[in-house]
Amino acid sequence: MRPYNFSAGPSTMPEPVLRRIRDEFLDWQGTGCSILEASHRSPRVVALVKELEARVRSLLGVPDTHAVLFCQGGARLQFAMVPMNLLGAGTVASYIVTGTWSKSAETEAMRFARIQSAFSGNGTRTPSDEEIDVTAESSYLYYCDNETVHGVEFAGIPDSGAAGVPLVADMSSNFMSRPVDVSKFGLLYAAAQKNFGPAGLTVVVVRRDLLGLASPEVPTLLNYAVYEKTGNMPNTPAVFQLYCSNLMAAWIESEGGLAEMDARARERSRIVYEALDAHPEVYSQRVDRASRSRMNVVFHLVEDALTPIFLKEAHDVGLLNLAGHRTVGGLRASLYNAMPVSGALALAEFLHARARNQRLEQGDLPPNIAELFDQFVERKD
Numbered sequence: 001m002r003p004y005n006f007s008a009g010p011s012t013m014p015e016p017v018l019r020r021i022r023d024e025f026l027d028w029q030g031t032g033c034s035i036l037e038a039s040h041r042s043p044r045v046v047a048l049v050k051e052l053e054a055r056v057r058s059l060l061g062v063p064d065t066h067a068v069l070f071c072q073g074g075a076r077l078q079f080a081m082v083p084m085n086l087l088g089a090g091t092v093a094s095y096i097v098t099g100t101w102s103k104s105a106e107t108e109a110m111r112f113a114r115i116q117s118a119f120s121g122n123g124t125r126t127p128s129d130e131e132i133d134v135t136a137e138s139s140y141l142y143y144c145d146n147e148t149v150h151g152v153e154f155a156g157i158p159d160s161g162a163a164g165v166p167l168v169a170d171m172s173s174n175f176m177s178r179p180v181d182v183s184k185f186g187l188l189y190a191a192a193q194k195n196f197g198p199a200g201l202t203v204v205v206v207r208r209d210l211l212g213l214a215s216p217e218v219p220t221l222l223n224y225a226v227y228e229k230t231g232n233m234p235n236t237p238a239v240f241q242l243y244c245s246n247l248m249a250a251w252i253e254s255e256g257g258l259a260e261m262d263a264r265a266r267e268r269s270r271i272v273y274e275a276l277d278a279h280p281e282v283y284s285q286r287v288d289r290a291s292r293s294r295m296n297v298v299f300h301l302v303e304d305a306l307t308p309i310f311l312k313e314a315h316d317v318g319l320l321n322l323a324g325h326r327t328v329g330g331l332r333a334s335l336y337n338a339m340p341v342s343g344a345l346a347l348a349e350f351l352h353a354r355a356r357n358q359r360l361e362q363g364d365l366p367p368n369i370a371e372l373f374d375q376f377v378e379r380k381d
């Protein structure tokens, strides 16, 4: 039986996807070659990239006004690519800071732009629309939809009232976990390694009229327009990552799409937050209820010194990687798309038992019985 992996990213992947990768690893689509050996210019790989784009478009409901781009360099490269591409003739960019990742993005953007602080938080909540302050001269308004380190998530799309200022979102840790009205965004992006496959791929969805604003000094591979023009082949792309994310997208489709991913995310996080709330004398939480993340449940032991023991006991019963981010300490349970609801139930049982000082054995928790759909998507070979 597989353990439950609560890692914040790279993170757990659906078992059927992992099995499929294993099964066709030596012979992809009857070619006799592994996907690792396939040329990015071969018709099959070109078709694979088109298929992934079509799936992203259909799952997210991306309108024709927006392009879907596949970049490398993780989410952090976007911290620089966003200002390099979207400032245009402007010099000011507005940032909403709600935690580590929006703060890092703001700091990186200082290399390129004058920053206007639209909201500056302390990692415990998202702002109300009224608190967001954006100057009209700003080239874009940036925010992070889900702060992975602090466990702070926007309940909906913020509306600053600055109608002409394009909205930009880092959705790295809640991408493909709920339906999104893409038409409201100038640009949204996500590194894949939480909800959408292994590390090495960043999906960027950008309004086409914002392409081509980059100045001539911007290096070729940092210019979004080049990805669009070349059909996402400006150089050798990360073929294996594209292949894995395509399987991930197919799995999300086969499970019922983003509304179903959202229902599961709400259910998983409700189960874990309820267990924590039941024992305030043992577990403390800093995030306002309305800003609690469905993806990353961040908490501390009231007796912080017991954290290493908590982690060891959890590990012994098959609950892995529950340590908080090194900058904030404490504990964090990441509950991404591939985490079965039984994982949240197992963690809740562990939280209750620990609060009662009761020792559990591995067999006491609900097993990881992620259903196996070996044929979850029809094979081409």
Ligand code: PMP
Pocket: 009, 073, 074, 075, 076, 077, 101, 144, 146, 147, 148, 149, 170, 171, 172, 173, 191
């Ligand atoms: N943004 C968010 C929301 C993240 O969670 C992370 C990584 N955990 C990053 C940015 C940085 O991602 P990467 O390591 O892919 O650059």
